[in-house]
Amino acid sequence: MAHSNRRKFVKNLGAIIAAGAAADLSLGASPYKPTPQLTPQLTPGLVPYPAPGVFRPGKTFVGIQMSPHTMLDEGIDRCLDLCQSIAGVNAVFPYSHAFHTGTLGKPLRDLAKDHGAMPRDLRNKVPGVWVKHNDKYFSETSLRIKSSDPSLEFAGRDLFSEIRKPADRRGMKVFARILESSGLHIENFNKVLTVDTYGNPGRSACWSNPDYANFWNATVTDMFNSYELDGFQWGAERMGPLMNIILPWNNNAPGCFCQHCIERGKASNIDPGRAREGYRLLFEYVQRLMTDAPKPPEGVFTIFLRHIMRYPEILSWEYLYRQSREDIQKGMYTAIKSIKPDAVVGWHVDHQPSSWDIVYRAEMSYEEMAPYSDYIKLILYHEVLGPRIRSWYLDRFKKTILSEISIEQSLELYYALFGYDRNAEPGVDKLSSEGFSPDYVYRETRRSVASANGKTKIFAGIGIDVPGSPPDDPETVYQATLKALQANAGGIVISREYEEMRVPNLEAIGRAVKAWDTMSGL
């Protein structure tokens, strides 16, 4: 049913584009009808949006992720009004630091064109860091956040100061959001790099390096002393060394074996030399599997298992890696709470760990993360999961340790191991063109809530209009949102980025939240 709706939707969309973007609000059977109303401070040329108050959400937490420049480009008031009146948003999550990317700007093809303001291609034209830092907080680390190039658009603005009053007027919370990874915006980053199994520097920073840990503590200490923030979300989209060998996102040699990790290993009675040798041999084994070299006659998976058996330090080192990551989060949590005890602090779990990284899943429960987590936000993008499972999971495993089973068997195994309904989700032939169902959102939320065991909240990261995704159908978006709430999510965070999200899908989320609030008497 969802897919016939999608076809209908695509057909409707074509008609709307032909008729002009102003018709977008009429899409979808909304039980409430926002009343368009002219606001006097509107920038000339912008289409007005309903004034705040049209849709006052209940108690359900509804966050929305966005790139900061979009809010400034569309206008803070206008953007908040749209989010609140259409989707019931009561918390905004702009990036304070976008360490993960060279630019927050996006090509026009990925940007929504029905927000009333025509989007602009701002690639390489806007900053990646959106707060002003004070050196005094960074005395315990050699790392520094570089100042933004003043010639970039919006470089002179201070979003997290400017947004406070407009957010307060609407009863909305402001969460700063960070994605880490590269050292693009960080001075002295080469001092904290990981070391791979061959002794070469990696491209990421080491979680066990105290200089890097102190950098994060300094960053959040500065932010929560300098800005009035209600909450914080931090994420790092990198996988552990074991998973990156068997399901290679890249062919980088595994790590980390820096002096800090070696000390950490020794303190945990794990032989660093054995771990390093085991990782090197396993890495070389799997890399060879991806060439035309003859496969081991005793069996591809069997020899993988032999490596793990001969070098159990591989698993111990992987767990150590995960613990070091969690320690970074613990440090930030403690630093923020010491400044603002009621700040809401939580973590972004990206799509791989939430939905197809069984190593991450096995390492610890969400309950174990709860002592330093007010919430854990899982990426649950139902539409784009189809193509991602095809190309990022099945095709990669087929080249490595699961080459002995067919793609069809591998998909069956995936559905079974992850607890998703094979009858509700696409078969191999449909994966690239169809998304997963709302039932996936329900099942993954329910599993995660069980894993948290009441000790921390699970926020469902509902994804709409994610680039690379089959087209979103508002009815499916509505169902996915409702299913997440029915599975006892502590709230939702609309993802990936506001600037990609089209109004009919935002409206579908708003309808679902409203329906849930009514159903649950909020």
Ligand SMILES: [Zn+2]
């Ligand atoms: Zn290290």
